[in-house]
Amino acid sequence: MTSTSIKTVGVIGTGVIGASWTALFLAKGLRVIVTDPAPGAESKLHEYLKKNCWAIPNKITTPDKYLQNLTFVEDIDPYLGELDLIQENGPERLDFKRRLFAHLDAKTPEHVLIASSSSGLPSSEFVTDCERSPSRILIGHPFNPPHLIPLVEIVPHPKTGDEHVTAACEFYRSLGKDPIVVKRETSGFIANRLQAAVCAEAYSLISRGIVSAEDLYKTMTSGLGLRWAFSGPIMTNLLGGGGDFGHFMDHLGPAMKSWLDNMHQHQFDMDSTTEKENLKEKVNQLVSHVNIEKTEKDRDIFLTGLISARSEI
């Protein structure tokens, strides 16, 4: 049961992100009004729900029941007055989002929170034509697979009201998510920046032949990823430094600086077609035999167990 007053949610766009939000909202007992103009969107959504709902942690309803709470509509405008929150998952195009948000802002009662799943565009860029109440607009950015990964990045724009940031945190938390607040808009927000840092160095090491794609995979799945899943980077520093972060910094800082300088010298050139082709070829040794559907299923089983283990600590 949600601990907030949000009972009815509008979902705009039912690609993978929108479909997985829908699955989560339904599994937690919310009423969901959904729209997507793409041909076949409704049946694709039903397929998605059938395939993925089983994995949602702490469901409070059964598949038979929650489908009664789902309404797919061609035009959401007549329903905007019934909503407590909108989760927008449209294409990442500035002109599109500007028009959409101006429209939603004009037509939706002022108390309704409007969250965008945007992973790239900060909301300050697309609330520019909102004249009524842009302070209730913010980013609520989920992570693939969004029905399982607890992280949601909440990114207010400079004029988002603090009370709306708090309400969004409470809402996502009531669904079992673990929201964080990005205090100032910054390109890539938080997680995608950390991910880019790792990927850039991984691409460099693999394409330069220092390590195979398979061994790079093991470095994370048998090493760093396990530690970070438990303690994140700073607490991992702390545990490695005997409980004293200052000691860790003084002790390892100079070495870390020399590694970073070396990494910068050898950084992977994202603009170079040759480097990208070379990387793809080497990555293929790892991924060419992967059965994506089976891997996704394995992942969901693994994540479900891991998330439940974490909640017991």
Add this chain to the structure above:
Amino acid sequence: MTSTSIKTVGVIGTGVIGASWTALFLAKGLRVIVTDPAPGAESKLHEYLKKNCWAIPNKITTPDKYLQNLTFVEDIDPYLGELDLIQENGPERLDFKRRLFAHLDAKTPEHVLIASSSSGLPSSEFVTDCERSPSRILIGHPFNPPHLIPLVEIVPHPKTGDEHVTAACEFYRSLGKDPIVVKRETSGFIANRLQAAVCAEAYSLISRGIVSAEDLYKTMTSGLGLRWAFSGPIMTNLLGGGGDFGHFMDHLGPAMKSWLDNMHQHQFDMDSTTEKENLKEKVNQLVSHVNIEKTEKDRDIFLTGLISARSEI
């Protein structure tokens, strides 16, 4: 039971790393001859074993029994002829390691593998005075907590024999470890470079006030760390790109480049005392109330479960 011919291991240095190797070797039924010149080293080692051995996955012996296989000696020289492998864990000082490895190489039968736990110094720098058989010397770098984290980085120097790299992989694998091979010496090897990439950006985001230390922690423990523990960075790209790495690169490459450029502009200055003090103050909000002993215990329980869940995939 080990599948290699290595039955007796010499451990030099019993700080945390050496002690945890000792725990692992003993738990897997090996005979271990240990030396450390520090005052009180023997009793500290016994304390460590008592506290940590319970957590080692797939033990094949009991604490009572494996202590019979442990010999602590003041001088390991008379025992060098009995060893099948040496795991060295001395201080990370070049002069020290040069002298030690020259001595070990001269006094140890040629078939004996000599692995250093060095996390920083590449072995090419300290085999310079080895005149007998430097080709059996390499790095076998474990990760904290080394009795649990499966990853071991094997880093040969340019003259290490391939057969010794293979033998080291087999040996560590026989203990339940997941060794990777760093094909060319590179500063920081693999994992510490990836870790530095994440830490540098984490330090920057926290010290600039973009995100709190606690929310950065959640970004990893409720988000990226969970995914990476399952699929590492490249496979995570693949799963996010619908199974096509090329598509992912083409689609997200330009955004990633813009984030990396922005990160480089705002990079954390490891040499700046002001920045470091600012970071420490903000990190303290997360870590000042942490009970390290309890956190280590929680971590070991969590990792034990996680490693066993991974092995079932």
